[in-house]
Amino acid sequence: MLLRLLRTHLRPYAGNLTLVVVLQLIGTIASLYLPSLNADIIDNGVARGDTGYIVGTGGWMLGVSLVQILCTVFAVYFGAKTAALFGRDVRAAVFHQVGSFSAREVNQFGAPTLISRSTNDVTQVQMLVVTTCTMLVSAPITMVGGIVMAVREDVGLSWLVAVAVPLLAVSIGLIASRMVPQFRAMQVNIDGVNRVLREQITGIRVVRAFVREPHEIERFGAANAALTDTAVRAGRLMALVFPVVMLILNASSVAVLWFGASRVQSGAMQVGALTAFISYLIQILFSVMMATFVMIMVPRAAVCADRISEVLNTKSSVSPPVTPITAFTGRGELVFENAGFRYPGAAEPVLRDLSFSASPGQTTAVIGSTGAGKTTLLSLVPRLIDATAGRVLVDGVDVRDIEPDALWRRIGLVPQRPYLFSGTVASNLRYGNPDATDEELWHALEIAQGKDFVEAMPEQLNAPIAQGGTNVSGGQRQRLAIARALVRKPEIYLFDDSFSALDLSTDARLRAALAPVTADACVVIVAQRVSTIIGADQIVVLEDGAIVGKGTHDELLRSCPTYVEIVESQRSAEEAA
Missing domain, CATH: 3.40.50.300 (P-loop containing nucleotide triphosphate hydrolases)
Structure with a gap:
């Protein structure tokens, strides 16, 4: 998943990446040339007391150093710019994908993890791109070039390189392998902290009203402690990396001096060559360290990439039509034809066999007990979710065949919350x-x-x-x-229990003011209060996801026991009549 994500979103910036590689190559070659020049100064300038040679070769070293500095600066600049653009594109892709999700997909993931995936997870992968551009590109070049130059200086000490490099790579690899599960658990724990924190901030009034602050402090403390423990375990493993690197680096330097001193004494090797060999060995080991440092970041970035890809690869259950319809001849007539909805894996459908129509110029009300499926019914019209059975038609066209923007422009939705x-x-x-x-x-x-x-x-x-x-x-x-x-x-108004927080007088004034404005529109009202819908042209009564009554207020009082029960729970049948 990580490679696929990088390949997909870094492809537009292939030119920048090529430039980074070229600059890193030039800068690395320049850095590899410096120890050789230094050895020449020691062996051919200082040993002979040739000041002119020292000054001339020193000038070359300054020039090579300047080239290395410029190449490194520009490589880091273009690498950081590429990583920033990559992060921008991935965040935008996640944002647009989440925006296309229906309510089902959003509930499947949950808001806290979607926030974490579009922020923290993208940042982790972006950091990997930065370090790859600034470290990993130059590491193999330095390693190969350093080995070649070290062998060129002295073949007799090259066995130290063959021992030190694999030892360092294996040691850090073992540490990194143990960090993978810790990083995976860390991302899950970050989601947990975000979830608890979001619940506490959103529900702060409820927390205070029930004096549950101590309980919420304990909940957050537990989530925070789980994240801290995981981070500490990962940090301890990461802290081992640098002591191991420095131990092998210093031990290798001591070994070079120990075995190199006897070769200098025997005349098989010059002092400058020994100095250059130590410099090359340090460069080789540092390149291994940089490569392994990047590799340490790979496990966490891979976990984050998996989470990002899970979002990007999740198809919305509400998909746009292949050949969308944008032209309409009607004024917003709404028809349900045996419509139903069932959640995946659910034993029973939430809605079943809904058949009724709502015409322009009329008010259709939907009423029922809590959990009857009223909000789900209303969600089928703007395609917040799609019907799993039957059809929902607007002006004779299935909403699944209408271009989404064209459908939404015809609808004015006031949600329950x-x-x-x-x-x-x-x-x-x-x-x-x-x-x-x-x-x-x-x-x-x-x-x-x-x-x-x-x-x-x-x-x-x-x-x-x-x-x-x-x-x-x-x-x-x-x-x-x-x-x-x-x-x-709009041509269709959907009011999902939108008057529940209003007092009776404000509710009455609002409905009276709405009447002339919505006279030519199709109005569907979901309500709990009978007083809100008593004057509706048509009232649909839901019970357990099915229609058990349909008609005007007076007709339902005579024919629908469920409606009578709802009315009597709010006021007596005589008052309702």
């Missing part, structure tokens, strides 16, 4: 129509009974709204969500 985005009142209302004027916003607010409280705000339409609308009351949040749908001026 109205959500507002951080910004202003105006920016939230313009989610319904980005081109809406201020006059249109005020008109929608007036209909939604929200004009008074918005006018009371100092900034009015520019009044700030916190994330989720937490700085306004539940009723104000619902009225703003209703106004947002009104700004769109």
